[in-house]
Amino acid sequence: xxxxxxxxxxxxxxxxxxxxxxxxxxxxxxxxxxxxxxxxxxxxxxxxxxxxxxxxxxxxxxxxxxxxxxxxxxxxxxxxxxxxxxxxxx
Numbered sequence: 270x271x272x273x274x275x276x277x278x279x280x281x282x283x284x285x286x287x288x289x290x291x292x293x294x295x296x297x298x299x300x301x302x303x304x305x306x307x308x309x310x311x312x313x314x315x316x317x318x319x320x321x322x323x324x325x326x327x328x329x330x331x332x333x334x335x336x337x338x339x340x341x342x343x344x345x346x347x348x349x350x351x352x353x354x355x356x357x358x359x
Contacts (some may be wrong), residue, residue, distance in 0.1 A: 278304035278315060278330060280343055285351030298324035309354050313342050 275284050278291065289311045294300030299321055306314070317338050318326070326332045334343055346353070 275305050277307050278309050279306050279310040279333065279339075280346050282307070282346070282349075283351050285350065292323075293326070293328045294324050295320040301323070302328070303330075307351070307354075309346065313339060 275288075277284055278284065278293075284305055284307065287308055288305050289308050290303040291306045291311050291314060292300040292303055294302070314323070314333065317336055318333070334340060
């Protein structure tokens with residue numbers, strides 16, 4: 270079976286060898302749906318939003334990427350390779 274290439278829910282870049290699954294609505298807030306993200310993108314989401322904020326935002330990727338710190342991250346990560354990783358500040 271051929272592997273289907275997927276893009277990261279947050280940054281839109283192709284996913285690399287390591288994929289994490291993010292709950293846009295946290296499991297603690299009864300979220301069930303998941304979206305594929307790079308580990309660095311996943312860390313960025315959780316470094317910038319509380320679970321309560323994520324529960325309110327839900328699947329609205331535009332609302333997540335509108336936060337200044339996330340928008341700056343997205344501009345910085347845009348040309349990095351799929352498996353790029355660096356520490357993320359909280």
